[in-house]
Amino acid sequence: MKITLHMLATLIVVGMLSGGALSLVNDHAAPLIAENERKERDAAIAFLVPGGTPTEMVNAEGLTAWEVLNGETSLGWVIQYAGIGFQAEIKTMIALDSERKDVRGVMVITDSETPGLGTWIRLSGEQKEALLASDSRDLGDEVGIAQNFPLQFFGFGGGQHLSAAGDLKVVKGKTRAQLGTSEVQAITAATISSVAVTDIVNAAVIKLDRLLAGQGGV
Amino acid sequence: MALKSFHGGVHPPEYKELTEDKSLEVMPLPAEIFVPLGQHLGKPANSLVKKGEYVRRGQVLAESSGFISAPVHSPASGKFVKMLKGPVVGGTTADILLIKPGEPDPPKEGEEGAPVDSSPMLLEPYRLEMVSGEQIIERVREAGIVGQGGAAFPTAVKLSPPPDKPIDWMIINAAECEPYLTRDYRLMLERTDDLIDGILLIGKALGETVNLGIGIENNKPEAIQALREGVVRRAVQIEVFELKTKYPQGGEKMLIDAALGRKVPPGALPMEVGCVIQNVGTALAIRDAVLGGEVPATATLTVSGLGINEPRNLQVPIGTPLREVIAYCGGANEKARRVVVGGPMMGFAAYSLDAPVVKATSGILVLTEEELKAPPETACVNCGKCAEACPVNLLPFRLLKLAKAGRWEDTRDLGIEVCMECGTCAFTCPAHKPLVQYLRLGKKNVRNLPRKES
Amino acid sequence: MADESSVVDGAKKGVALKAVSEGNLELVTSPHSHFGWTTSRIMWTVTIALLPSLGAGIFYFGPLALVPVIGAIVGAVGCEWVVGRINKKADTVPDGSAFLTGLLLGLILPPGFSPLHAVLGGVVAVGLGKAVFGGLGDNIFNPALVGRAFLQASFPAGMTDWSTAVTRVDAVSQATPLGLFKFGEPSQFLGDITTSKLLLGNVGGCIGETSSLAIIVGAAILLVTRVAHWRIMGSMLLGGVVFSGAFSLLGVGPGPLFDILSGGFLFGAVFMATDYVTSPNTTRGQYVFGAGIALLTILIRRFGGLPEGVMYSILLMNAAVPLINRVTRPRIFGATS
Amino acid sequence: MAKKQTPIGTEFMKGLWDQNPVLKALLGLCPTLAVTTSAMNGVGMGVATTFVLVCASLLISLVRKAIPTQVRIASFIVVIATFVTIVDLEMKALFPAMSKSLGAFIPLIVVNCLILGRQEAFASKNNPFRSIVDAVGMGLGFTLTLTVLGAVRELLGNRTMFGFQVLPDAFEPWIVMILPAGAFLTLGFMLGAVNTITHRREQAAIATRRAASLTVKEA
Structure with a gap:
């Protein structure tokens, strides 16, 4: 019983830490990624039909x-x-x-x-x-x-x-x-x-x- | 009509023309003869004679030492000098009795004793009509007759099949499929009637119901004709099977397959399918022992090859060193490279010319480069020619690789024990791989494996 | 116990036993006779059988067609020699296998192929196709085809460029018949390519493939000298007829005659699939092998992205050879199951 | 355990040769074969993997005593997956071009057996410092191998090295080298070379030892 609880607790803690860390990183990266995609798209459009x-x-x-x-x-x-x-x-x-x-x-x-x-x-x-x-x-x-x-x-x-x-x-x-x-x-x-x-x-x-x-x- | 044969096989160059017209000659006794105690498959015989003793031709020199064994008789009258270790065919040394043929010394003055008889010791001859099966088998055992086909299996054993294996066919193996050898051919031509007697005797020994036959390759039409005529003349029931000329037609299993269409299962003896196979020479030896009272004192053999000056068919006293036989045939010429005892396909290369002729010696070949065709070994290209030619459907090239790797269990699973070492694979291999050597090695190691649990 | 005085008779004849004295006796096991064939004899026989195809290639594409062939041979033989020196083994160049690999590779290259790339192909054929497996006999894949697969993957443009071929007579074929069939105009295809043209040659394609007749002559040489058996060739041709015929009955593809006479089908059947090392050595296995190549080839030609498919079919079936050998092992004499 | 600890330098160097993850242990072959079409890709993949490996090793060696054995693999995977996702996202955000050419193989670092293998075999049994040294060594070995592999393939398959043309225009690129087949060929030759060198060294070592023992006997 004790070991089961220990296992559960470990997995929950690890999972929560992981989720937390990822949400922080995502907050930082997501706008940058969107920006990159937009830049790339705009560059392509500007190249294909300039001006x-x-x-x-x-x-x-x-x-x-x-x-x-x-x-x-x-x-x-x-x-x-x-x-x-x-x-x-x-x-x-x-x-x-x-x-x-x-x-x-x-x-x-x-x-x-x-x-x-x-x-x-x-x-x-x-x-x-x-x-x-x-x-x-x-x-x-x-x-x-x-x-x-x-x-x-x-x-x-x-x-x-x-x-x-x-x-x-x-x-x-x-x-x-x-x-x-x-x-x-x-x-x-x-x-x-x-x-x-x-x-x-x-x-x-x-x-x-x-x-x-x-x-x-x- | 398609001639009877088997699957696979090869056609080696025959070279039979060297000796096929040479009648059998008797070679005189040499100054010394060397009689090995083991001239057969199984245990060597036990020596009975004392050093310096005078022995008569036909006298028992050594007695049979077990069920699969055979006694050894003196091929000549003379003095038993000593027992020595000497070379024998097959590359080993063995116990050999040295006998100096000649008259006994007359009794010295003051010594008592009757003059010693130097005439051959004969057994009591039987008559063909009167002799019983048991008597024949007993005489064959007594006379120490061994198979002439190469393996030198004691014949008496072969004539006493266990009662649960009924025998309905006895076939004489007259295929003589080995190149060069013509001694069976000459025997069939020169001793046709004796051979028929021998066949009838073997038939009697196996029981009255057994069918008799003789299988001959169709490259010996004269022998086929002689036998057919003999059979008609004697009004006996012997079927003459004309077989396709192909090596190894004289393999027991191949012969039975070709003549009767029966296939001997792997690992079994011909008796499994109700057959007994005997050689021409064996049948004649049986005839001589039973009807003539003589024990084998000579071996009938072909001396041939491009390396010998005078190829011949000879009756050579047992115990004569190879050197003497070669010398008697005019010696070897400069091109000679190898001396082979037996046929070129299954015979042994002699490593010493002092090795003596034994009961089952069928030929002495002095071969030259031209006949050996032995360029160096190259890489196996998996051409499959060995598998195509293998009369027992093995895959020799696979077995070679497995044997080189020491994977004995795998060689057993691929059926290596069925191999009869006929040499067909090595004969046909364009890469000149030593296939037979490795197959032998594999068989030996497979025999030593722990039995498979089934 | 050797006592020369005991020699009965022949010693006095002078030569006697001089030649066969103990010193030079060989202790060798049976058999003491041989069929007389050697591996190199086989290799050179196949080389001779390839000469008609080479001749036809030169006839139709001009003497410059020899250039890639020579390049491939130089690469293959050179690699064999170098590998032999590195491994400190006996020189295996004279056995002819590397020469043959180079020649085979050369004959399945386009006539205008760059000679430098052909040399590279020869090196790859022997080096990657053979040497890394342990040399002749141990390779899994047909070396010449390994070389070609490498070239095909490395220089796809050069390997499918038939335009540099200097065709003799009036031929305009810049693409191969198969290429025309797959990517070209059907009308153009029907107009240009006749069966007799396919048979005699004078169509676009690899140097050795152009003339079916020359390949058939080569096949006859192989069969008469018994270097190759008809089993693989036969089953591959029959397979080609059956599978191509079946598809053309279903309305897919041009039919058996075109399939067999065009591209590398015949050349593959006669010279590539019959390679001893990389084909099955059981009788039944050889039938399976040939039919398998035919099926794969027709499938690739009908439904694959490539116009040709013989090379990959043979390579794929090469990989299946150990399995085929195992499954089709002959029944041992007298065995019941 | 009273086992004597391996010197820290050896622990670091082993990843470069003796226990090189690709050339000796044949670990992580999927990214090795898939992404090494250019030297730069090799570097990128190597650095990304090294980053994940070092972070995961550090974290896991820190908490190694708190994780029950039964759930260790699950925990390792979650930790590794987290770091991989971080790399993936940040790479997309900061190095979009690199992210594009490495494509699907960044998320697949999660299942790179090299990383899980080092956690299981090393980080979960050693202190953080040793674990980091081990991870950096291994990561460096991985990166170097991938870079060499990528450089060879890029050179022969595209005439260039790190994007700069090295071979002349006359050299027609061997396209096969940047195809998957080229990855196998190059790796095969690298493994062959490494095995040859290892074999020679072993032979030399045996010879030396034999010579030494003979000298002792003679003495």
């Missing part, structure tokens, strides 16, 4: 969408949406033009893809710099090279071949010139990841349209 202020328009069914406004002018839309990748969730930010027709960029925020293969879906630092340096964001012939997969989605101006009107399709083994207007070249040896990202884009665009229509919106 405006994001206004949250939709937040339902796992999809969040912002319209980026510069005063009254709409610069474009950014959707945050997730889907299943090779082994776990892929969270992406998708930029659309102001009329929500053309995809203007896709940026993977979180993923657990195979390092060295599936992770080519992420925008690398070099690629970001290249995009920032290029006014038109038309990367010309570089687009379509498999390891520049995410750049393929940055298409307006001269490279306006990716339309949200129809589904984007993943193809393999084509050259830049052979790519159709709604085709995305898959990453070599990471077809599943490439298809996953493209599917997320397709689904997100359709879903956003549906949600906005439901709101009787814009």
Whole structure:
């Protein structure tokens, strides 16, 4: 009896101390974590559609969408949406033009893809710099090279071949010139990841349209 | 019609052409003969003679020392010089009686004593029609006849199966599947009638109801024909089984499987499936002992191989050193590398040429590099050729690895005790692994394991 | 007791026992005869059987196709030699197994593959595929395929890049037939690839895989010399026909003939699955092994993410070999259960 | 117990080689294999694990006499889980990038057998000072191993080391090295090397001892 009480008491004390400690840490960490997430999101939006202020328009069914406004002018839309990748969730930010027709960029925020293969879906630092340096964001012939997969989605101006009107399709083994207007070249040896990202884009665009229509919106 | 055979097996180069046309010759007595006390499977015999004593050919030199044992007789008349430790085939030394053949010294002046008889001691010959089964078995025991197939198992024991194992087939093993050896072939051609007598005697010893047969590989068509004719001429019931030429067709279990389709269970003797197997040489020795009253004094053997100058089939006095036999056959040539006693597949390499010929010696082969084909051992590549060829369906390459690791229980579980050391696996192994050695080692260690509780 | 004077007859013939004197007698146990085969003879026979495929590769892809093959051989043989020196063991290079591994690896590389990477593949094939397990005979996985799996995982782009292949005649195939089937346009696929093309060669693919006919010649060499048994090849081909046929009846996939003649199916069946070391050595086990590879290959091709599947199928079945051997152990002679 | 205590220096050093948690005890292989795609990840994981290990060891050695044997494992787990959660939260708050690349493996430190193992084998039987020394040694050994493993994989699989390009562009990265297979290969070679060295040392020690005993006999 005595030993049982001792055991119970020990576990209760340990549990309470643990809970107390964690609540203190959480109080300190939670706002910071939220802040980090917001910063990351804002940075992504600012990168994808620069020069405006994001206004949250939709937040339902796992999809969040912002319209980026510069005063009254709409610069474009950014959707945050997730889907299943090779082994776990892929969270992406998708930029659309102001009329929500053309995809203007896709940026993977979180993923657990195979390092060295599936992770080519992420925008690398070099690629970001290249995009920032290029006014038109038309990367010309570089687009379509498999390891520049995410750049393929940055298409307006001269490279306006990716339309949200129809589904984007993943193809393999084509050259830049052979790519159709709604085709995305898959990453070599990471077809599943490439298809996953493209599917997320397709689904997100359709879903956003549906949600906005439901709101009787814009 | 598909010829009768068994699963697995190999086709070693035969080399039978070296001696198959050489008639049996009698080799003269050498100056000294060396008679080992243990010429059979089981306990060695107990010596009965005194140093310096004059012995007659056929006289008992040593008596049987137990149920699985056999007496030893003097192969020649002469003086028993002494007992010594000497080399025997198989790589060991053993007790050997040294006899100097020759006439006895005439009695010296002043000494009394009748002149000593130097003629062979004969037992009372029986007649085929009159002799009884018991008499045959008794005579076989008395004459110290042992199996000629290689193991030298005392024949009398084999002829007395326990009453709960009824025997319905007695088959003479005339497969002679070992390469080089042609002595059974020559005996079948030259002593056809004697062989039939021997078969009938064995049949009698086993009981009147037993079926008689003889299994011969189809590479000896003349022997098959001679026997078939003999059987018709004598109007006796002996079935001649024509078997496919394949090694080891002469293994007891393989022979029974091929001829009758019966499979001897692992660890059992042929009597388990109602069979007794006897060798050609054994049948003839039985015939000589029962109908001729003679005890074995010579061994019929093939001297062959590319390393010998004059390959022959010989009747060699028991106790003759290998050296003398080789010398009698013109000696060995420069290419000779190894002397093998028995067949190339199961025989023993002689480590000393002083080792003597014994009752069961079936051949002396002087082999050259060309025949041995023994490049160095390489890594086992698990090709499975040994398993494919193994006549008893073992996995020799697995057993080799287990034996090297000393995992004796595991080798037992894989059935190592069934191995009959026929050498098929090692013959076929492209990596030249010493499979037979390790299988023997494994068997020996498995025998020493504590019995499995069942 | 050796008394030379006791020699009866033959001593006077001069040569007599000189050659066979006690000094040079070998005490060796039976058998004293041998079939005459050696491991290296087997290895070199397989090498010869691979020559038609190599020839076809050079014919269709040009002499530059030799470059990755040579690279793989150099890597494999070099690694074997170095490992032998490190272990201070006898030189095992002449037995031909490392050369064969290198050649096999070279033949399953794309024609324009970087030679440096091919060398690396050869080193990995012998080093990781064989040496770390204890050398020839102790490896679990087919070394050449281990090398290829490593290259496939390391350089996926190079390993699936068929465009650098300098095809001879008019062929335009930049992707393999299987790749076209999986990711390409069906019309393009149907137009370009005919059965006779698959049989003779002149389609995109690895150096040794392109001509089915050359592989069949190699298979004939292996079977006639009895180096390989038909059991694994046969069961794998039959399995391919059955499984591919079953799926095509259900409306999935192109059917048996295409499956067997395209990609590495034949090459794998003839040269990879039949590797002694990494295949079962029981008769029944070999049937199971071949059929298993066929089933896995067809499953990967139909439902997996890869157009080809022979390599992983063989490697997976390699891993299952000890189990297969155990389950399919032959019944000992005369045993009842 | 009258057992002579091991010197404190040995207690510290053992984690680096003799009882290295990864290379000798093969503990905590799950994070070892999973996160070491780069040297930095190895450092991050190692530091996080070391932090948890040191805190847990200290706490448990302090209260070791108060915890009844029957519930010790449960208590250990709660303590460890608390510290792991603290690390996880603070890392997310302060080092979001690192937190992202280590992903799910930070919470999984809870079940890293290295930590529970040290509590059970050491902290619950020794005073706080020795426990901390042991924990720091072990944590350091773990961190170093993971860093080396990560560095090798990063070098061959990505040409870089701690994020800086080391190998020239001409060197095409061996992607397999940053795949899970590369973790097994690298760890396998490291274990092989460690075993070889250990074996040689043992042989040398035996030889020395034998030589010594021979000298004694001769004398």
